[in-house]
Amino acid sequence: xxxxxxxxxxxxxNTLEVYERRGGYDSLRxxxxxxxxxxxxxxxxxxxxxxxxxxxxxxxxASFLPHGDIDKYLVCNADESEPGTFKDRxxxxxxxxxxxxxxxxxxxxxxxxxxxxYIRGEYAHQADILEAAIAEAREAGYLGxxxxxxxxxxxxxxxxxxxxxxxxxxxxxxxxxxGKRGNPRLKPPFPAIEGLYHGPTLINNVETLCTxxxxxxxxxxxxxxxxxxxxxxxxVVSVSGDVQRPGNYEVELGIxxxxxxxxxxxxxxxxxxxxxxxxxxxxxxxxxxADLDIPYDxxxxxxxxxxxxxxxxxxxxxxxxxxxxxxxxxKFYAHESCGKCVPCRExxxxxxxxxxxxxxxxATPMDLDIMASVQEQIxxxxxCVLGDAMAMPxxxxxxxxRDELEAEIEAARERADAAALTDVVxxxxxxxxxxxxxxxxxxEAGGRAGGKPEGPIPVH
Amino acid sequence: MSIPVPRFGHGSRVPGWDESVDLxxxxxxxxxxxxxxxxxxxxxxxxxxxxxxxxRRSAVIPxxxxxxxxxxxxxxxxxxxxxxxxxxxxxxLTSVATFYDMLETExxxxxxxxxxxxxxxxxxxxxADEFFDAMIAAAEGEENxxxxxxxxxxxxxxxxxxSVDGEYxxxxxxxxxxxxxxxxxxxxxxxxxxxxxxxxxxxxxxxxAASDFSPPPPQAPRPDTAALPQEGETLDRPGPSAxxxxxxxxxxEHEGDKQ
Numbered sequence: 252x253x254x255x256x257x258x259x260x261x262x263x264x265n266t267l268e269v270y271e272r273r274g275g276y277d278s279l280r281x282x283x284x285x286x287x288x289x290x291x292x293x294x295x296x297x298x299x300x301x302x303x304x305x306x307x308x309x310x311x312x313a314s315f316l317p318h319g320d321i322d323k324y325l326v327c328n329a330d331e332s333e334p335g336t337f338k339d340r341x342x343x344x345x346x347x348x349x350x351x352x353x354x355x356x357x358x359x360x361x362x363x364x365x366x367x368x369y370i371r372g373e374y375a376h377q378a379d380i381l382e383a384a385i386a387e388a389r390e391a392g393y394l395g396x397x398x399x400x401x402x403x404x405x406x407x408x409x410x411x412x413x414x415x416x417x418x419x420x421x422x423x424x425x426x427x428x429x430g431k432r433g434n435p436r437l438k439p440p441f442p443a444i445e446g447l448y449h450g451p452t453l454i455n456n457v458e459t460l461c462t463x464x465x466x467x468x469x470x471x472x473x474x475x476x477x478x479x480x481x482x483x484x485x486x487v488v489s490v491s492g493d494v495q496r497p498g499n500y501e502v503e504l505g506i507x508x509x510x511x512x513x514x515x516x517x518x519x520x521x522x523x524x525x526x527x528x529x530x531x532x533x534x535x536x537x538x539x540x541a542d543l544d545i546p547y548d549x550x551x552x553x554x555x556x557x558x559x560x561x562x563x564x565x566x567x568x569x570x571x572x573x574x575x576x577x578x579x580x581x582k583f584y585a586h587e588s589c590g591k592c593v594p595c596r597e598x599x600x601x602x603x604x605x606x607x608x609x610x611x612x613x614a615t616p617m618d619l620d621i622m623a624s625v626q627e628q629i630x631x632x633x634x635c636v637l638g639d640a641m642a643m644p645x646x647x648x649x650x651x652x653r654d655e656l657e658a659e660i661e662a663a664r665e666r667a668d669a670a671a672l673t674d675v676v677x678x679x680x681x682x683x684x685x686x687x688x689x690x691x692x693x694x695e696a697g698g699r700a701g702g703k704p705e706g707p708i709p710v711h
Numbered sequence: 712m713s714i715p716v717p718r719f720g721h722g723s724r725v726p727g728w729d730e731s732v733d734l735x736x737x738x739x740x741x742x743x744x745x746x747x748x749x750x751x752x753x754x755x756x757x758x759x760x761x762x763x764x765x766x767r768r769s770a771v772i773p774x775x776x777x778x779x780x781x782x783x784x785x786x787x788x789x790x791x792x793x794x795x796x797x798x799x800x801x802x803x804l805t806s807v808a809t810f811y812d813m814l815e816t817e818x819x820x821x822x823x824x825x826x827x828x829x830x831x832x833x834x835x836x837x838x839a840d841e842f843f844d845a846m847i848a849a850a851e852g853e854e855n856x857x858x859x860x861x862x863x864x865x866x867x868x869x870x871x872x873x874s875v876d877g878e879y880x881x882x883x884x885x886x887x888x889x890x891x892x893x894x895x896x897x898x899x900x901x902x903x904x905x906x907x908x909x910x911x912x913x914x915x916x917x918x919x920a921a922s923d924f925s926p927p928p929p930q931a932p933r934p935d936t937a938a939l940p941q942e943g944e945t946l947d948r949p950g951p952s953a954x955x956x957x958x959x960x961x962x963x964e965h966e967g968d969k970q
Contacts, residue, residue, distance in 0.1 A: 336865065372813045408763050410773075411772070414811050432806060489868070492832070500913065565833055
C-alpha cells in the first residue's frame with residue numbers, strides 16, 4: 252500500500268498543477284471544513300507516531316500545546332542527517348506540496364499561525380524546489396492570510412541550516428533557528444510548552460507531516476487499520492549499505508525485516524551474508540542475521556533491544572569487520588558532539604582513541620570492558636541523546652561481537668609485533684648484542700610500528 | 712578551528728599559542744555601521760533575511776551563507792560586515808560560524824568549488840574512502856577546488872556519493888574523480904549522468920506505476936526543473952534503481968531547438 256510514495260515518480264509532481272490534478276490540497280479543504288479539535292482528533296485516532304526517531308505520538312504532542320491567543324510555532328524538522336536516512340530528501344524533492352499541505356493542516360489542528368521549515372544546508376536542490384513550491388502555494392492561496400476563505404492564516408519561512416548533525420535534535424534545532432550555535436537545551440520545559448522564541452512549539456519530522464493529509468483523507472480510524480496495533484500506518488524505509496538495491500521503500504509497519512532487506516532491497520551482494528544491521532539509523536543498537544525475522548515496527552524493535560529510529564536500515568555484510576564499522580561511528584559522533592555535556596564530549600573522543608588502540612595493536616581484551624563501561628556512563632547522562640546514539644550501537648557491538656573484537660585485538664597485536672621485528676631487522680639491530688642502547692632502540696621502533704601518534708596531534 | 716594550534720605529542724598546547732590574540736581589545740564591540748563599508752548586495756541579502764523572522768538574530772545563518780558566497784569564506788572582513796548590518800558582535804558571529812561545517816573559517820578563494828565527499832558509514836561500506844583519496848589526488852594543485860570529507864549527506868541510495876557545489880552525484884567510482892575536476896574546470900554540469908535529481912525511486916511498485924502515467928501537458932520549463940530530462944526519457948527504465956540515461960549533449964541541444 253502506497254500513501255506517501257503513491258505516484259512519487261510522476262513527472263512534474265513537484266509542481267502545483269500536477270499535485271492538484273492528483274487530488275492534492277483536497278485534504279486541506281476537508282480539514283478547514285472541520286473544527287481544529289476534530290482535525291486533531293483524527294490525528295490522535297490515527298495513532299501516528301513521529302517518523303523522525305523518537306516515535307512519539309503526534310496527536311498527543313500537538314495536544315500538549317496550550318490554547319488561546321498566544322504566539323505559537325510549528326517547526327518542520329527537515330534537518331535529516333541521521334546516517335543512513337534519506338527518506339525526507341526524496342519526499343521533499345519529488346512531492347514538496349504534500350509536505351506543505353501537511354504543515355497547513357497540522358497548524359490548523361494546533362491553531363498555529365507561524366511555521367518554519369528547517370532544512371539542512373546540504374539539501375540545496377531540495378530547498379530550491381521547496382522554495383518554488385512555497386511561492387506557488389502562496390500564490391494559489393494555500394498559504395498566507397485566510398487560507399481558502401477560512402479563519403486560518405499561516406506564514407511559512409524556509410530556513411536553511413549550515414551543516415551540523417546536532418541540529419536535527421529538536422532543541423538544538425530551535426537554538427540554531429534562533430541564530431545561535433545548535434546546542435541542545437535542558438528538558439523540561441519541552442518545546443510544546445516553551446520552544447522557539449520561548450513560545451509553545453510543535454516540532455515534527457517531514458515524513459510525519461507528509462502523512463497528515465492522508466490521515467485526513469482516509470479518516471484517522473481508517474488509517475489506524477494499517478500497520479500493527481501500536482505502530483500504525485506506512486513508513487518510508489531507507490535501506491542502504493551492503494544491499495543490491497539501496498533506496499527508499501514504503502511499507503506497512505510490521506512486515507518482516509527480512510522482506511525489506513532481502514525482498515525489496517535485494518540483500519547483500521552474491522556470496523555474502525548479513526553480518527549485522529542497524530534497524531533505525533546509525534544510532535540504533537545493532538542486530539544480527541538471527542534477528543532478520545523480527546517484524547519491522549516500533550515495539551518489536553524495542554523488544555529486540557533496538558529501535559525503529561528514523562526508519563533507516565544499514566546492512567553490513569561479512570566482508571567488513573565490526574571494528575571498522577565501530578570506528579566510523581565513533582569518529583562521526585566525536586566530530587558531531589556539540590561539546591556541551593562532558594560525558595558525550597569526552598566519551599565519544601575516548602571511544603575513538605580506544606578503538607585506535609585496538610587497531611594499532613596496543614589493546615588487550617580488558618579495553619573492551621573499559622570501552623563498554625564508558626558507553627554505560629554516557630547513556631542517560633546528557634542533555635540530548637547524541638552521546639547515547641554512539642553508546643548504544645557501540646555497546647551492542649561489544650556485547651554481540653566480543654569474540655570477533657578479541658580476535659581483532661590479538662591479530663593487531665601480532666601484526667604490530669611482526670612489524671616491530673621487521674623494523675629491527677631492517678635497521679640492522681638484530682645482529683647486535685642486546686646491550687642497553689639496542690634494547691632502547693628496538694622498543695622505539697616497536698612503538699613506531701605500533702602506530703603511536705608522532706608529533707603534534709592534529710587539530711580538529 | 713581557523714588557526715591551527717601547535718600541540719605537544721601528549722596534547723597540551725605549546726606555550727605562546729595565544730599570542731596572536733590581542734587581549735587588550737574588547738571583543739564585544741559592534742562595528743559602527745557608518746564607518747564599516749559593506750557590499751551592497753550583501754546588505755540587501757541580510758536585510759531581506761532579517762525581515763523574515765520575528766527576531767533578527769535568526770538571520771545569522773542565512774547572513775553568513777550570503778557573506779561566504781561573496782567573500783569565498785567567513786573571513787574577518789566578511790564577519791565584520793555581517794556584524795555591522797545585523798548589529799551583533801563579530802565574536803558572536805564567529806562562534807556561530809565555527810559551529811557549522813558548511814561555514815568556512817579557513818581562507819578559500821572567492822568563487823571556489825566545494826566538493827563534499829560523504830565518508831560516513833553507508834558510503835564507506837561501498838568504497839567512499841577510496842573515492843575520497845582519489846578525489847584528493849585529482850584535485851591536487853587545483854586551487855579553486857576544495858575537497859573535504861563530509862558527514863552523511865543523506866543520499867545513501869547513491870553511495871558512494873559526493874556533493875559538488877550542492878549537486879549530488881553518485882554512485883561514484885575512483886575514475887569519476889578526474890571527471891569531476893575536469894567538469895568543474897570547464898564549467899560543465901558535473902557528471903550529468905550520475906546526478907541524483909534525475910534518479911527514480913528504487914521502490915519497484917512505484918517504478919511500475921510511474922510507467923502508467925499519461926504525459927503531463929506541455930508547459931514552460933521552470934527554473935528548478937528545466938534541467939530535468941523531458942518526458943518519455945525517464946519512463947522506460949530497465950531496473951528499478953538504475954540511473955537515468957542522459958541524452959547526449961547534441962541530442963539535448965536538438966530537443967531544445969524544437970521547443
